[in-house]
Amino acid sequence: MREFLWGAATSSHQIEGYNDKNDWWEWELKGNIEGNARSGAATDHLNRFREDIKLAADLGLNSYRFSIEWSRLEPQEGQWSDEAFGWYKDLLSECEKHKLKPMLTLHHFTSPNWFAKRGGFTAPDAPNYFCEFVKRVIHELGPRIPLWCTFNEPMVLLVGSYLGKFMPPAEFSPLKFSQACQGILKSHQQAYELIHNQPLRSGPWKDNPIQVGIAHNLIDFYADRHWHPLELLFTKLLRKFYNQAWLDAITGGAINFRIPGFIPGPKPAVSITPKGCADFIGINYYTKAYVKWRPRDKAEGISPDFPVGIAFSRRKEPTSEVGWAIHPKGLGRMLRFASHYKLPIYITENGIADKVDKMREAYLTSHLAQVTLAIEGGIDVRGYYHWSLLDNFEWIKGFGPRFGLYEVNYETFERKLRNSGKFLKKTILESSK
Ligand code: FCB
Numbered sequence: 336m337r338e339f340l341w342g343a344a345t346s347s348h349q350i351e352g353y354n355d356k357n358d359w360w361e362w363e364l365k366g367n368i369e370g371n372a373r374s375g376a377a378t379d380h381l382n383r384f385r386e387d388i389k390l391a392a393d394l395g396l397n398s399y400r401f402s403i404e405w406s407r408l409e410p411q412e413g414q415w416s417d418e419a420f421g422w423y424k425d426l427l428s429e430c431e432k433h434k435l436k437p438m439l440t441l442h443h444f445t446s447p448n449w450f451a452k453r454g455g456f457t458a459p460d461a462p463n464y465f466c467e468f469v470k471r472v473i474h475e476l477g478p479r480i481p482l483w484c485t486f487n488e489p490m491v492l493l494v495g496s497y498l499g500k501f502m503p504p505a506e507f508s509p510l511k512f513s514q515a516c517q518g519i520l521k522s523h524q525q526a527y528e529l530i531h532n533q534p535l536r537s538g539p540w541k542d543n544p545i546q547v548g549i550a551h552n553l554i555d556f557y558a559d560r561h562w563h564p565l566e567l568l569f570t571k572l573l574r575k576f577y578n579q580a581w582l583d584a585i586t587g588g589a590i591n592f593r594i595p596g597f598i599p600g601p602k603p604a605v606s607i608t609p610k611g612c613a614d615f616i617g618i619n620y621y622t623k624a625y626v627k628w629r630p631r632d633k634a635e636g637i638s639p640d641f642p643v644g645i646a647f648s649r650r651k652e653p654t655s656e657v658g659w660a661i662h663p664k665g666l667g668r669m670l671r672f673a674s675h676y677k678l679p680i681y682i683t684e685n686g687i688a689d690k691v692d693k694m695r696e697a698y699l700t701s702h703l704a705q706v707t708l709a710i711e712g713g714i715d716v717r718g719y720y721h722w723s724l725l726d727n728f729e730w731i732k733g734f735g736p737r738f739g740l741y742e743v744n745y746e747t748f749e750r751k752l753r754n755s756g757k758f759l760k761k762t763i764l765e766s767s768k
Contacts, residue, residue, distance in 0.1 A: 340436065340718030341763045342398035343391055343740060344684050346443035346487065347407075349727035350380040350387075357406035358451035359444070359730075362503035372733030378725050379748045384426050390741055390750060391724055392433035395763040399435040400550075400683060400720045401426070402443035402487065403476075405450070405468055412449045412464070420475045427479050431539055438482035438683070438720070440550065441469060441526065444492055444502065444730070451503065455496070456518030457511045465522040469529050479538035481545060483530055484617055484683065485523045488552040490577055493519070498638045501731045507638055509598045516592050517601045520584055523549060524605065527612035549585060550617035550683035553578050553673070555665030559625040559646070569643050570626045578672065586676045587611030597641070615717070616673045619684035620666045620702075622647050622659035655698075656688040657729075657736050663701035670709040670716060679717045682706065686722035688729070688736035695740075695755035703762065721759065725750060 348354050353376065363373040380387055391399050407419040430437045442465075446455055450464055486492070495502030497512035527547050536542075556573045558566035576594060584590045587609040593600035630636060630644030637643055648660035655661065666685065673680050687698045703719065710716050726739035734745060740756035743749070 337717070338397070339766070340398040340438075340681065340720075341396045341766075342400050342435075342438065342718060342720035343394070343396055343724035344400035344438075344720040344722050345380075345724050345727065346402040346440065347404035348374060348377070348443070348445045349723075349729070350378045350725060351404060351407075352376040352379050352381045354404050354406060354445065356410045356448055357404070357445040358448055358455070358503045361448060361451075362505070367503075367505070368731055369733045369735065372728075374728045376748075377728050378743050378745075380725075381422070383748065383750075384422075385429055386750070387724065388426070388429035388433055388435065390752075392435055393752075394740065394756060394760045396435060398438060398482075398718060398720070399430055399724075400438040400440065400482075400484070402440035402484075403472065404445065405442065406445060406447035408471065409447055409468055412447075413467075415471060420471075423476055427476060427538075431479070434539070436482065436540055436543075437480055438484065438681075439472075439476070439480045440484040440487050441472065442485065443487040444495075455504070456515040456522065458518070461518040462521040462525055466525050466529060469526045473529060473533045477530070477533050478535040478541070481540040481543040482681075483545070483547040484550045485526045485547065486519060487550045488619055489516075489519045489523075489549060490581055491552050494577075494637075498641075500638070513592065513599050513601045517605050520590070520605045520607075523585065524607055524612045544614075546614040546679070548613045548615040548617045548678075548681070549581065550619050551581055552619045552621075553669040554621075555623040555662060555668055557623060557625055559627045563628060565628045566626050569628070573624075573626060578669075582613075582616060582673065582676055585611055585613040586678065613676075613678060615679040615681055616676055617681050617683035618669055618673055619722070620669050620682065621685065621687075622655075623662040623665050625649065653694075655694065655736075656690060657732065659688075661687070661694065661698060661701075663698075663705050666702050667705040667708060670705065670714050671712075674709075674714045679715045681718040681720065682716065683720050684722040685719065686738045688738055689755075690737040690742075692742075692753045692755050695753065696758045699755060699759055699762070 556570050558570040580592050625646045627644040629642050635644035635646050648654040653661045689695045723738045725741045726737045726743040729736040741750040
């Protein structure tokens with residue numbers, strides 16, 4: 336039987352601390368985060384990574400998904416930090432010591448300031464810079480890495496940066512959306528080739544085939560009013576634009592991110608060989624969304640200039656602490672949808688904001704049941720990564736939402752296993768019997 340990967344996921348900026356050379360840090364300083372929070376020391380993972388990797392292993396996991404911080408590795412254009420590479424090498428050694436197969440994410444929302452200032456992925460030469468970074472990573476760490484995500488949630492990054500304004504540079508510009516989309520696609524494609532062409536492999540997983548993909552956010556969209564023609568139309572459109580377009584593009588299908596009259600089609604367009612550039616589909620799944628025509632609640636607008644909005648739950652529906660509906664069936668639907676691409680699937684993120692830990696165990700049970708059903712139905716799901724190992728800096732929402740299997744005390748940085756963490760550990764143990 337093929338080994339199933341049980342993992343937890345994190346990202347550099349959310350846990351490491353003092354990533355002060357990236358675009359988020361600067362944006363935080365301008366007061367854009369709820370409660371005027373700043374990532375600051377985050378969870379102090381920079382100093383506590385040995386302990387944290389051990390905590391991951393203590394859960395019985397056999398894999399760990401983390402991201403590397405480009406702005407630490409290349410704080411100024413063309414200047415590389417041996418110290419930062421050294422730190423990631425030590426992190427990898429800890430993973431190896433504890434038999435946690437690493438899944439490395441190259442870009443998880445943050446970009447170095449120098450790169451962001453020259454337009455980020457909207458700049459026509461952005462892929463060259465990204466590829467220089469990838470080459471360095473391959474040189475320094477690559478031989479030891481079997482699993483790669485080039486980008487975390489490119490769609491969320493694009494919507495947040497250029498439509499919804501919840502990520503830096505928080506501009507409303509469908510044109511820039513389109514340019515950055517092309518830039519990221521090209522960067523992904525080139526990184527895919529570079530990673531596959533690396534000649535050397537080493538470490539405990541050197542005989543594993545290299546697998547490269549993206550971690551893609553999928554939302555189970557519904558029309559808020561099932562009789563409303565425009566809501567039905569936009570639901571269809573969002574399923575295609577938000578859920579499908581990226582997966583089509585990287586698997587050799589159509590490249591089409593255009594929305595007539597709203598998102599322009601780029602010229603010249605990136606083309607990808609029909610065989611595509613993905614060895615797996617990574618799914619980040621959290622919730623459903625109701626598509627609303629002219630929402631009354633302003634917060635539900637996708638952008639100020641667009642008459643369509645989104646709500647992540649309805650009144651009285653069970654939700655997480657950030658108001659996302661708890662909707663396990665959506666995970667099953669998304670797995671069935673992703674299975675059409677005929678590639679292995681990893682659930683690269685799934686979890687719930689639940690500080691007092693009263694919902695996470697049931698959330699795990701119901702979502703893992705969907706994974707089991709999918710596997711029994713013949714879908715090639717190869718792993719499940721829970722978001723997150725630790726409570727952490729939840730982007731624009733600051734430190735409020737608590738997604739961790741381990742609770743973090745932000746005064747002392749002490750970690751404490753939640754009961755749901757114990758439950759996951761038991762589940763993993765039982766699954767291997
Ligand atoms: C995902 C992000 C991750 C985390 C979770 C809650 O969209 O990839 O960094 O913020 O949501």
